[in-house]
Amino acid sequence: VWLKLLRKGRLRHLFTNGELRALDEAIDQTIPLAPRTIVIEPVIRPRFLHYIVQGSLARYIDDCFGDRRLVAVGMAGDFVDLEGFALERYDYCVGTLEHTILARIPHERLAQSISLFPQIKMALWCATSLDGAAHREWIFRLGRLRGEARIANLICEIVERAKLVDLYDGKTVPIPLLQSEFAQACGMSSVHANRCFRALRERGALCCTGSGQIDIIDEAALKRIGQFDDDFLYAEGVSTNEISNDRPVSSYRPFESTGELAGRITMRQSHRLRGVEI
Amino acid sequence: VWLKLLRKGRLRHLFTNGELRALDEAIDQTIPLAPRTIVIEPVIRPRFLHYIVQGSLARYIDDCFGDRRLVAVGMAGDFVDLEGFALERYDYCVGTLEHTILARIPHERLAQSISLFPQIKMALWCATSLDGAAHREWIFRLGRLRGEARIANLICEIVERAKLVDLYDGKTVPIPLLQSEFAQACGMSSVHANRCFRALRERGALCCTGSGQIDIIDEAALKRIGQFDDDFLYAEGVSTNEISNDRPVSSYRPFESTGELAGRITMRQSHRLRGVEI
DNA sequence: CGCTGCATTGAAATATCTCAATCAATGTGG
DNA sequence: CCACATTGATTGAGATATTTCAATGCAGCG
Numbered sequence: 367v368w369l370k371l372l373r374k375g376r377l378r379h380l381f382t383n384g385e386l387r388a389l390d391e392a393i394d395q396t397i398p399l400a401p402r403t404i405v406i407e408p409v410i411r412p413r414f415l416h417y418i419v420q421g422s423l424a425r426y427i428d429d430c431f432g433d434r435r436l437v438a439v440g441m442a443g444d445f446v447d448l449e450g451f452a453l454e455r456y457d458y459c460v461g462t463l464e465h466t467i468l469a470r471i472p473h474e475r476l477a478q479s480i481s482l483f484p485q486i487k488m489a490l491w492c493a494t495s496l497d498g499a500a501h502r503e504w505i506f507r508l509g510r511l512r513g514e515a516r517i518a519n520l521i522c523e524i525v526e527r528a529k530l531v532d533l534y535d536g537k538t539v540p541i542p543l544l545q546s547e548f549a550q551a552c553g554m555s556s557v558h559a560n561r562c563f564r565a566l567r568e569r570g571a572l573c574c575t576g577s578g579q580i581d582i583i584d585e586a587a588l589k590r591i592g593q594f595d596d597d598f599l600y601a602e603g604v605s606t607n608e609i610s611n612d613r614p615v616s617s618y619r620p621f622e623s624t625g626e627l628a629g630r631i632t633m634r635q636s637h638r639l640r641g642v643e644i
Numbered sequence: 645v646w647l648k649l650l651r652k653g654r655l656r657h658l659f660t661n662g663e664l665r666a667l668d669e670a671i672d673q674t675i676p677l678a679p680r681t682i683v684i685e686p687v688i689r690p691r692f693l694h695y696i697v698q699g700s701l702a703r704y705i706d707d708c709f710g711d712r713r714l715v716a717v718g719m720a721g722d723f724v725d726l727e728g729f730a731l732e733r734y735d736y737c738v739g740t741l742e743h744t745i746l747a748r749i750p751h752e753r754l755a756q757s758i759s760l761f762p763q764i765k766m767a768l769w770c771a772t773s774l775d776g777a778a779h780r781e782w783i784f785r786l787g788r789l790r791g792e793a794r795i796a797n798l799i800c801e802i803v804e805r806a807k808l809v810d811l812y813d814g815k816t817v818p819i820p821l822l823q824s825e826f827a828q829a830c831g832m833s834s835v836h837a838n839r840c841f842r843a844l845r846e847r848g849a850l851c852c853t854g855s856g857q858i859d860i861i862d863e864a865a866l867k868r869i870g871q872f873d874d875d876f877l878y879a880e881g882v883s884t885n886e887i888s889n890d891r892p893v894s895s896y897r898p899f900e901s902t903g904e905l906a907g908r909i910t911m912r913q914s915h916r917l918r919g920v921e922i
Numbered sequence: 923c924g925c926t927g928c929a930t931t932g933a934a935a936t937a938t939c940t941c942a943a944t945c946a947a948t949g950t951g952g
Numbered sequence: 953c954c955a956c957a958t959t960g961a962t963t964g965a966g967a968t969a970t971t972t973c974a975a976t977g978c979a980g981c982g
Contacts, residue, residue, distance in 0.1 A: 553786055833971055
């Protein structure tokens with residue numbers, strides 16, 4: 367079964383065995399791709415949903431000067447182009463980062479599977495929402511952290527996601543991004559990315575082996591430097607953890623009502639989501 | 645009818661009249677909110693979907709040091725917390741920016757409406773995908789542009805979205821963000837945001853009136869400075885425009901096959917999405 | 923009048939970019 | 953095998969961008 371990693375990754379709570387089998391049967395073909403091959407471009411009209419069986423890829427946007435920014439990375443167990451099913455167009459490109467195998471599901475067959483197992487639609491919608499949460503993490507990373515921390519934070523994200531699908535060997539960063547691609551993902555020049563890597567190396571957080579792969583020496587240090595919060599949305603199940611503080615409507619504090627909260631709460635004093643220490 | 649702006653905004657192609665009416669009837673209550681009021685926090689368990697009838701709000705994430713980053717802004721005609729329905733938790737906070745009226749739809753009633761009009765689910769999924777596209781724009785903005793351009797680009801995005809729902813008067817930036825909030829959205833210090841605004845002022849692109857509102861003097865200049873591409877996903881319908889270049893499977897260029905494209909295409913040479921001039 | 927919140931400014935300290943050059947590894951053709 | 957080209961990592965140095973800290977100005981408000 368091609369989709370078996372759905373049982374492990376971020377989406378593991380979303381699919382029953384029946385739904386998984388239905389999705390699996392909707393697979394049209396599996397596609398082996400060479401490293402650094404373009405998979406999706408905005409000029410392509412979406413007709414298929416793709417799933418990463420093996421390998422990794424990057425979603426990116428180029429501007430008119432040829433400058434590229436990565437907006438997401440995908441690894442085995444992730445869907446590639448969920449947006450294409452609902453939106454019927456792409457606003458980004460996708461390229462493989464290594465030898466990669468995709469499973470392809472034609473949209474029509476996906477629609478059939480959904481009509482048999484309506485919960486599949488909810489699960490894929492949920493997966494889309496998770497993509498959104500990942501995007502918000504990227505926005506936060508770019509807006510909040512300095513160069514070295516951005517690199518460290520991205521590495522932490524990649525490692526934590528890889529752990530979920532058993533693709534982290536305890537040492538090597540499991541996605542073969544070049545330094546220049548880290549730069550494109552973290553919003554800096556490749557020269558500066560190189561200096562950030564040197565700083566992380568000198569701190570003993572990681573080391574760059576010859577063949578372009580990056581080995582993690584001190585994961586805790588990386589998380590500290592990158593202000594990475596283990597506990598964020600990816601790493602947890604999404605359906606079971608009920609959150610306690612279940613407040614009634616009055617917490618909205620409409621006009622002319624103090625509600626249950628004392629006085630006026632400005633946005634500035636709001637809840638702190640990310641419990642990170644440095 | 646509370647949801648009438650859905651007929652105009654980014655989601656205008658997604659809802660038939662019947663679906664709109666069904667959604668409208670699912671509204672539980674409308675909630676007037678004071679400026680700078682917290683609407684959503686991660687500790688809240690999602691039970692309702694909210695829609696902005698009037699006003700504006702910001703989605704944001706705070707870190708453990710109290711530093712805040714905005715990750716999205718919403719205005720009349722937008723949904724507030726689509727992710728909550730599928731994910732059943734929030735990873736962000738939401739606060740109003742001005743006097744704002746929300747329409748509230750309990751998730752159970754939304755589910756009933758969906759069972760009567762299954763297309764509503766697809767439309768909301770599509771709206772979620774559009775949120776994702778907006779997030780990618782923010783990632784691109786933060787990663788690619790310098791301070792002044794980031795501010796200009798964000799203002800352009802806000803104005804273009806407001807035009808769609810007739811909330812742009814041709815002059816005033818229709819969302820009352822403080823300079824410090826522009827800074828939080830654009831990943832810079834408020835001091836630097838202030839200097840960027842001064843630069844934009846000195847260029848004659850905008851002017852800051854006394855009461856905190858920002859007036860646009862030269863929209864074309866703003867777009868140029870912000871490298872803003874009118875043509876991006878927001879501003880267009882999503883279902884009608886078929887894209888011509890409809891390539892067959894072989895364009896995937898699997899191993900041992902040249903496909904229809906000559907030679908090996910590296911990611912570096914890929915399609916340019918954003919046709920922006922400076 | 924004295925608050926307060928926000929905009930503004932200056933100046934020094936950092937962070938980051940750009941340009942240019944070098945180096946190491948790898949592959950290719952003769 | 954060598955000469956050569958290519959790719960990615962690395963480094964230096966000067967130019968910019970941005971942050972930080974501290975102070976000031978300005979307007980509304982009780």
